[in-house]
Amino acid sequence: MPTSAPEVQATRLRATLDPGAHTVRGEGEIVWRNPSRTPAAELYLHLYLNAFKNERTVFLRSRLGEGRGSTMPSDWGFIDVKTLRLRRPGQAVGDGVDLWSSADRTTPGDAEDQTDIRVPLPEPCPPGGEVTLEVAFDAKLPTITERTGYRGSFHMVAQWFPKVARRTLAGEWKHHAFHRLSEFDADYGSYDVTIDVPAGFVVGATGERVEERREGGRVVGRYTQSSVHDFAWTAWDQFQTETAEHDGVAIRLLSPPGYGPATEKELWAAGLALDCYGRRYGRYPYKGLTIVHPPAGAEEAGGMEYPTLITTGGPWYGPPVVRLAETLTVHEFGHQIFYGLVASDEHRSPFLDEGVNSYAEGACLGEALGAGSAVSVAGLTLQTEAIHREAALAVGLDDAIARPSPQFASARHYARLAYSRTATLLRSLGGAFGRDTVDRALARYARAYRFAHPDPRHLLAAFEDVGGPALREALRVGLYDRGWVDYTVTEVASNKHASPGGVFDRPSGRETVSGVPEAGRFDGWALIVRRGSLRLPVDIELSFEDGSTRRVRWDGQGEWVRVACSGPSELRSAVVDPDGLIEIDERFSNNAGSRAPSRRAPRALERLSYALGLLTYWVSP
Numbered sequence: 001m002p003t004s005a006p007e008v009q010a011t012r013l014r015a016t017l018d019p020g021a022h023t024v025r026g027e028g029e030i031v032w033r034n035p036s037r038t039p040a041a042e043l044y045l046h047l048y049l050n051a052f053k054n055e056r057t058v059f060l061r062s063r064l065g066e067g068r069g070s071t072m073p074s075d076w077g078f079i080d081v082k083t084l085r086l087r088r089p090g091q092a093v094g095d096g097v098d099l100w101s102s103a104d105r106t107t108p109g110d111a112e113d114q115t116d117i118r119v120p121l122p123e124p125c126p127p128g129g130e131v132t133l134e135v136a137f138d139a140k141l142p143t144i145t146e147r148t149g150y151r152g153s154f155h156m157v158a159q160w161f162p163k164v165a166r167r168t169l170a171g172e173w174k175h176h177a178f179h180r181l182s183e184f185d186a187d188y189g190s191y192d193v194t195i196d197v198p199a200g201f202v203v204g205a206t207g208e209r210v211e212e213r214r215e216g217g218r219v220v221g222r223y224t225q226s227s228v229h230d231f232a233w234t235a236w237d238q239f240q241t242e243t244a245e246h247d248g249v250a251i252r253l254l255s256p257p258g259y260g261p262a263t264e265k266e267l268w269a270a271g272l273a274l275d276c277y278g279r280r281y282g283r284y285p286y287k288g289l290t291i292v293h294p295p296a297g298a299e300e301a302g303g304m305e306y307p308t309l310i311t312t313g314g315p316w317y318g319p320p321v322v323r324l325a326e327t328l329t330v331h332e333f334g335h336q337i338f339y340g341l342v343a344s345d346e347h348r349s350p351f352l353d354e355g356v357n358s359y360a361e362g363a364c365l366g367e368a369l370g371a372g373s374a375v376s377v378a379g380l381t382l383q384t385e386a387i388h389r390e391a392a393l394a395v396g397l398d399d400a401i402a403r404p405s406p407q408f409a410s411a412r413h414y415a416r417l418a419y420s421r422t423a424t425l426l427r428s429l430g431g432a433f434g435r436d437t438v439d440r441a442l443a444r445y446a447r448a449y450r451f452a453h454p455d456p457r458h459l460l461a462a463f464e465d466v467g468g469p470a471l472r473e474a475l476r477v478g479l480y481d482r483g484w485v486d487y488t489v490t491e492v493a494s495n496k497h498a499s500p501g502g503v504f505d506r507p508s509g510r511e512t513v514s515g516v517p518e519a520g521r522f523d524g525w526a527l528i529v530r531r532g533s534l535r536l537p538v539d540i541e542l543s544f545e546d547g548s549t550r551r552v553r554w555d556g557q558g559e560w561v562r563v564a565c566s567g568p569s570e571l572r573s574a575v576v577d578p579d580g581l582i583e584i585d586e587r588f589s590n591n592a593g594s595r596a597p598s599r600r601a602p603r604a605l606e607r608l609s610y611a612l613g614l615l616t617y618w619v620s621p
C-alpha cells in the first residue's frame with residue numbers, strides 16, 4: 001500500500017475572507033504536472049461556485065425533488081477569475097502569458113453554465129511536463145446551498161478556487177459541469193493555503209495548521225497538506241473548539257456553543273471509525289482530522305467530506321436512542337478512505353464511494369453497537385442495515401446501481417441505489433459467499449487502489465480474486481443489471497416410505513407386487529425457487545415433525561432446487577435462508593413453506609376447477 005500519492009498538482013493560495021460581504025479573495029499559484037502519456041494542449045478548470053450564480057446553471061435548473069440542494073439560494077454565489085497566467089521557467093511573477101482571455105467562458109455544450117472551463121495552452125504540455133499558473137480570483141459565497149456557503153457569520157468555504165480537472169493516464173480529461181447529484185473527482189497533490197480572517201473567527205481547514213499570527217485586526221493561519229485532492233475550510237466567530245488525540249491522529253472538533261452532548265458522541269465515533277476503517281482498509285495516513293458541526297440553519301453544510309475535514313450535523317441533544325451523530329460521523333469519516341484515499345470517480349460511479357462506504361459504515365457501527373446500531377430503545381433495536389434494506393427494495397427494480405450521478409432519475413433514486421442498494425447488495429453477497437470473503441475483497445480493493453482512482457472493474461477484479469467467479473458475477477449483475485432475487489419455498493411434501501410396487505420383468509419372469517409401506521420411515525421433499533437474476537448460494541433448513549432440523553446448502557445457480565429427504569420423521573416445513581442473510585431478497589415473507597395439513601383438500605379443488613373448465617368449454621359459443 002503506497003504511503004503517499006503521486007503529486008499531480010501543487011496549489012499555493014492566500015485566501016482573505018470578508019465575512020460581511022461573504023467573499024473570499026484568493027491569489028496564488030497552481031503547478032500542474034501532466035500525469036498522462038499524451039501531451040496536453042489544454043486544461044480544464046472547474047469553477048464550481050458558479051453553479052450558484054443564477055437559476056439557469058446546470059445545477060440550479062435541475063430540480064430533482066427531495067434531498068440536499070433542493071432549495072434555491074437566497075443570495076447567489078459565483079467566482080470571478082481576475083488573473084490566469086501561464087508562467088514559464090525563469091519568468092517573474094506577473095510576466096506570464098495571459099490564459100484567461102483565450103479561455104472558453106462557458107461549459108462545453110452549455111452556454112448557460114460556467115462551471116467547466118476549457119483553457120487552451122499556448123503550447124502543449126508534454127507527458128510529465130509542468131504548467132505553472134498564476135491565479136487571482138474573487139469568490140462570492142451563496143447562502144448555504146449543497147455543502148457550501150454562509151449563514152450569518154458561519155462560512156463553509158468549499159469548491160471555492162479554480163481547480164484543475166483530473167486527466168487520466170490515457171489523456172482523457174475528467175471534466176464536467178457541477179451537477180446537483182454529482183460529487184467530485186480530482187487529482188492528488190499538495191496544498192499550502194494561508195487563510196486570513198478577522199480576529200475572533202475560528203478557522204478549520206484541510207491539513208495541518210503550521211503557523212498562525214495576528215496581523216492588525218486579522219488572524220492569519222497557514223495550512224499545509226500533501227497527498228490530498230481538495231482543500232476546504234470553514235470560519236465562524238462562534239465556534240467552540242475541542243481537541244482530542246486518537247492513535248496518533250490529532251482531532252479538532254468545531255461546534256456551535258452548547259453542543260457538548262453531540263460532540264461527545266462525535267468524538268467517540270471518530271475514534272471508532274479511525275480504528276475500524278484503519279484495521280479494515282489501511283491506516284489513516286494524515287496527522288490531523290477536523291470535524292465541523294455546522295450551526296442550526298446551516299444543515300446543508302453538514303454530512304459532507306473533504307480531505308482531512310468532515311462535517312456532521314443534527315441537534316445538540318439528539319435523542320439518545322437514535323444514533324444520528326455517531327452514524328453521520330462514522331459515515332463521513334469513512335469517506336476519508338473511499339473518497340479521500342481511494343478516490344474513485346464520484347461523477348461516473350458514485351456507488352463506489354457512497355455505496356461501499358455505506359456498507360463499511362454499517363459494518364463498523366455493527367461491530368461496536370451490535371443489533372442496535374441505528375436505534376436502540378427499550379429492547380427494540382434497529383440496525384443500520386435494516387434501514388438500507390427498506391430503501392434498497394423500494395427502487396431496486398427501477399434502475400441499475402452503476403450509473404453516472406447525473407443519470408439517476410431523481411435524488412431519491414440516487415440515494416437509494418448508490419447508497420442503500422449497494423450496501424444491501426454487499427451485505428447479501430457477504431451472507432451468501434461469506435462475510436469474511438466480502439470484507440477481504442473490499443480490503444484488497446481499498447489497499448491496492450489507495451491514491452489510484454480505481455473504477456468498477458477494479459472492484460469486480462478484487463471480488464473475483466478473493467471470492468471467485470460466482471461472487472464476481474453476482475456483484476456484476478447486482479450493480480449493472482438491476483439484479484434482484486426472491487427466494488421462496490413453493491411446495492413441501494412427505495409420504496410414507498414404501499417398497500416399490502408395480503409390474504417388474506425379472507430373470508425369473510414377470511412379477512406384480514404391491515408397494516409395502518415401511519413403518520416409521522418417510523420420504524419428503526421441498527421445492528425451492530429462486531426468482532430473479534441474482535444467483536446467490538443459500539442455506540435451506542428442513543424441519544421435521546419430531547422437532548429435529550437439518551440444513552442443506554444450495555449453490556443458487558439453478559432456477560429451482562428440489563431437496564429430498566428420507567428418515568424416521570415426516571418433513572413438516574422448509575425455510576430458505578433461515579438466518580435472513582440475503583438481505584436483498586425481495587420478500588422474506590415467502591421464505592418459509594409448510595406441508596399442507598391434508599392432501600385431500602387441494603385435490604378436491606383441482607377437480608372442481610377442472611370440471612368448471614370443461615363446463616365453460618361446452619357452453620362457450
Ligand SMILES: [Zn+2]
Pocket residue numbers: 331335354357
Ligand atoms: Zn456519503
